[in-house]
Amino acid sequence: ARLVVLASGGGSNLAALLAAHEDEAYGARVVGVVSDRPDAGALDLARDAGVTSVAVSPADFADRAAWDQGITEAVEVFRPDWVVLAGFMRILSPDFLARFPGRVVNTHPALLPAFPGAHGVRDALAYGVKMTGCTVHVVDDGVDTGPIIAQAAVPVLDDDEESALHERIKVAERSLLVETVGRVAREGLRVEGRRAAIG
Numbered sequence: 001a002r003l004v005v006l007a008s009g010g011g012s013n014l015a016a017l018l019a020a021h022e023d024e025a026y027g028a029r030v031v032g033v034v035s036d037r038p039d040a041g042a043l044d045l046a047r048d049a050g051v052t053s054v055a056v057s058p059a060d061f062a063d064r065a066a067w068d069q070g071i072t073e074a075v076e077v078f079r080p081d082w083v084v085l086a087g088f089m090r091i092l093s094p095d096f097l098a099r100f101p102g103r104v105v106n107t108h109p110a111l112l113p114a115f116p117g118a119h120g121v122r123d124a125l126a127y128g129v130k131m132t133g134c135t136v137h138v139v140d141d142g143v144d145t146g147p148i149i150a151q152a153a154v155p156v157l158d159d160d161e162e163s164a165l166h167e168r169i170k171v172a173e174r175s176l177l178v179e180t181v182g183r184v185a186r187e188g189l190r191v192e193g194r195r196a197a198i199g
C-alpha cells in the first residue's frame with residue numbers, strides 16, 4: 001500500500017514508519033512526505049530516506065482555501081492508499097477529506113475522547129489523570145473525533161512535566177502507529193458508525 005505522511009514537526013513518528021517500511025513484509029511504503037512547514041525536520045528525514053517530500057506553506061498561498069487546494073493536490077500526486085497525519089498541526093478541510101474518504105488516519109497523544117486538540121499532553125497533565133496514552137483514529141470533519149482504530153495506555157508519573165510525559169507517550173505512540181498502519185494497510189479497515197475494526 002502507498003502511504004503519504006503529513007508532518008509539521010521533527011517527525012519521530014515518520015522516522016518509525018520509514019524504518020518499518022524497509023521490510024517488504026510490512027506491506028506499505030511511504031511514497032511521499034508533505035509538510036506545511038518548509039523547515040520541518042520531517043522533510044529532512046524524508047530526504048535522507050530517499051522519499052519525495054514537499055512543503056506546502058500557507059505563506060505561499062493567497063488564503064486558507066488556496067492552501068487547502070494546494071495541499072490536496074500535493075497529496076493527490078502521490079496516489080496514496082492511506083494518508084497518515086503524524087504530528088500534523090493543521091485542520092484539513094472537508095474537501096481534502098472527501099478526496100480520500102475514510103483513508104486519512106491520525107495519531108493523537110491522548111486517550112480520545114479525552115483531551116482532544118493541540119495540547120492533549122498538557123491538558124491531561126493539568127487535569128491530574130494517572131493514565132493517559134495515545135490514539136490512532138480515522139480523521140473525520142471534527143477535531144480528533146473520528147472512529148478510533150487503536151489505543152495504548154501510558155502512565156502519568158507524579159513528577160511529570162509536559163515534555164517528559166510527551167516523550168514517554170511518543171515511545172508508545174510510535175510503535176502503536178507503526179503496528180496499526182501496517183495492519184490496516186495489509187488487512188484493511190471496516191468502519192460501522194463509530195466502530196472501526198481492522199480486517
Ligand code: GRF
Nearest residue numbers: 009010011012013087107109
Ligand atoms: C506526536 O506526539 C503527535 O501525536 C503530536 O505531535 C507529536 C509529533 O511528534 N500531534 P513527531 O513530530 O512525530 O516527533
